Amino acid sequence: MIRSYTVVLTVPVSAEIVGSTVNPTWKARTGTSNYSVLDERNGEVVWTGTTPYASVSLDEEGYASLVARADSTPIAKYVVSTANPDLGLSPVIVVTSLTATNLEWLSENAPLEEEEEYHLAADEAGDTILPEAATQMATPLGEAKQYAIEVGTSEPVEPGDDGGEEAAPEPPADETGDGIAQDGTTSPPAPTDMPPVPMYGIDVTAPLTAEELADTSDSTASTQNASFGSPHTSIQNASVNATAGKTVRESWITYEGYIPSRSVKGPPVGCGSPSWWYAGDNRGPGFNTGKYRTRVAIKYMWSSWSHLQQIVGYRDNHTTTRFKLDGGRVVDRESSKAPLTGIDVVRWGKTTKKAHSQIIHASKNPFCAGGDIDYNSTQHIYKSGKYKVFGWHDQMPVHEVYRQQVYTDGSxxxxxxxxxxxxxxxCLLPTTCKYRTYQYVN
Structure with a gap:
C-alpha cells in the first residue's frame, strides 16, 4: 500500500513522500525558468526543469538530502527519510526555506502512549514539549542547527553539539582492537519483548559550497554494489575540483558506551549480590577520551577505486571492576574483561562516494549471568559529510556516536x-526497560 506524507510551511515550500518518491516544491522566482534539484549526498543533479516542483526517486536507503536551485542559486533544502516500521520509526520530512525550517516526524508507526509527549531540543538548549509531531523553527536556509526529538515522559533530550570545523583530536594512530570487519551477514531483528522509545535527530545544515561539492566528484565509475543505484548527471568538472584545495581522505564513525559516574550500584538481580558496586568511567560527552566500557570505531577510506576492504572496524572492551563497601571502605574488589565475541562490524557496501556498514553488539558484563550491552547500529556514510545513522540499543550505559572527517591537508x-x-x-536485563530506537540524518 502506498502512503502519502506531506509537509507544508507557511511559505510556498513543501515536500511530499509518495511511496519511494519525494516530491519537493518551491516558490517560483520572477525571471527564472531554469530549476534543478541537487542530491547533496553525492553531488549529482537528479532533476532539471522549468516548473517550481519536481519528482525524485528514493533509493533503497529511503533517505535524501536535496537542494532546489534557481539557475545556480539555492532556494530551498529538503531532508527526507522514509518509515522504518521494524524500529517503530515514522517518516521524517525537513524543509528549509529562505526564512524558516519545518520539522515533521509523522507518528503513524509510533503513536503516543498515555502520559507520553514529544520533547524537542535544539543544539545545547533545554527541551521544549510539543503537542504534536510537527513544528516550525526559525532556522533559514544557510544557517545550521541540530535538533533532537524524543518520545518520552519527563526526561529531557541531550542533543549533540554542532562540531563544525573546530579543532578535533586525531583518531588514535593505532586503534585498539583487531582492525577487521566482516562482509554482509544476516542482521538480527530489534527486540519485541518491550515497546521502543523512538528518537529522531535532524542536523539542519547550509547547502554545500562548490568546493565541498567538487570533493564528491570522481572520474572513475565503480561497478561494485550496483544496487546503490546508477549515477545521475554530475555538476562537477576537473577545474572546479582542482580549486578545492583539500579533499576528504577518510571518514570515521566512533560508537562508545560509557558510565558517566565514578561508580554505579549493581542491579537487584542477575549479577549476584545486590551489594556490589561497579566502577564507572567518570566522564561526560567527549571524543576519543579513552574512557569507556565498550568502543567500536569504523574507518572509511576514500579513493578513486572502491573495495569493501576500505572499511575497517576496530573493537574494544575495557575491564569491568566491581567492589563492595564496608563503612565507606572498599572491600572485595575484583576485575574481569569481557571477550570481544558478540561485537561485529559488518561491511555491506562501498563505492567511491558512499559506504554502508553496521555494528551488531552484544557485550556481556563478565560478572552477570545475563545482561548484555545490546545494540544494532546501521551507518550510511557519504564522502560529502552526509549521513544516515539508525538502529536500537539498551538504555544502559550512555550511548554516544561521533563522525569525523579527515582531509588531505591534515585538517x-x-x-x-x-x-x-x-x-x-x-536496563541490561530482559523485559525491565523499553529499548531506544533512533534515526539521525543531515
Whole structure:
C-alpha cells in the first residue's frame, strides 16, 4: 500500500513522500525558468526543469538530502527519510526555506502512549514539549542547527553539539582492537519483548559550497554494489575540483558506551549480590577520551577505486571492576574483561562516494549471568559529510556516536551525532526497560 506524507510551511515550500518518491516544491522566482534539484549526498543533479516542483526517486536507503536551485542559486533544502516500521520509526520530512525550517516526524508507526509527549531540543538548549509531531523553527536556509526529538515522559533530550570545523583530536594512530570487519551477514531483528522509545535527530545544515561539492566528484565509475543505484548527471568538472584545495581522505564513525559516574550500584538481580558496586568511567560527552566500557570505531577510506576492504572496524572492551563497601571502605574488589565475541562490524557496501556498514553488539558484563550491552547500529556514510545513522540499543550505559572527517591537508572536522543518557544497570536485563530506537540524518 502506498502512503502519502506531506509537509507544508507557511511559505510556498513543501515536500511530499509518495511511496519511494519525494516530491519537493518551491516558490517560483520572477525571471527564472531554469530549476534543478541537487542530491547533496553525492553531488549529482537528479532533476532539471522549468516548473517550481519536481519528482525524485528514493533509493533503497529511503533517505535524501536535496537542494532546489534557481539557475545556480539555492532556494530551498529538503531532508527526507522514509518509515522504518521494524524500529517503530515514522517518516521524517525537513524543509528549509529562505526564512524558516519545518520539522515533521509523522507518528503513524509510533503513536503516543498515555502520559507520553514529544520533547524537542535544539543544539545545547533545554527541551521544549510539543503537542504534536510537527513544528516550525526559525532556522533559514544557510544557517545550521541540530535538533533532537524524543518520545518520552519527563526526561529531557541531550542533543549533540554542532562540531563544525573546530579543532578535533586525531583518531588514535593505532586503534585498539583487531582492525577487521566482516562482509554482509544476516542482521538480527530489534527486540519485541518491550515497546521502543523512538528518537529522531535532524542536523539542519547550509547547502554545500562548490568546493565541498567538487570533493564528491570522481572520474572513475565503480561497478561494485550496483544496487546503490546508477549515477545521475554530475555538476562537477576537473577545474572546479582542482580549486578545492583539500579533499576528504577518510571518514570515521566512533560508537562508545560509557558510565558517566565514578561508580554505579549493581542491579537487584542477575549479577549476584545486590551489594556490589561497579566502577564507572567518570566522564561526560567527549571524543576519543579513552574512557569507556565498550568502543567500536569504523574507518572509511576514500579513493578513486572502491573495495569493501576500505572499511575497517576496530573493537574494544575495557575491564569491568566491581567492589563492595564496608563503612565507606572498599572491600572485595575484583576485575574481569569481557571477550570481544558478540561485537561485529559488518561491511555491506562501498563505492567511491558512499559506504554502508553496521555494528551488531552484544557485550556481556563478565560478572552477570545475563545482561548484555545490546545494540544494532546501521551507518550510511557519504564522502560529502552526509549521513544516515539508525538502529536500537539498551538504555544502559550512555550511548554516544561521533563522525569525523579527515582531509588531505591534515585538517579535521568533528560532529557529535548523538549522546543518549542511561537509566541504570537494570536496563541490561530482559523485559525491565523499553529499548531506544533512533534515526539521525543531515
Amino acid at each position: 579535521k572536522s568533528l560532529k557529535r551525532v548523538f549522546t543518549h543518557k542511561m537509566k541504570g544497570l537494570h
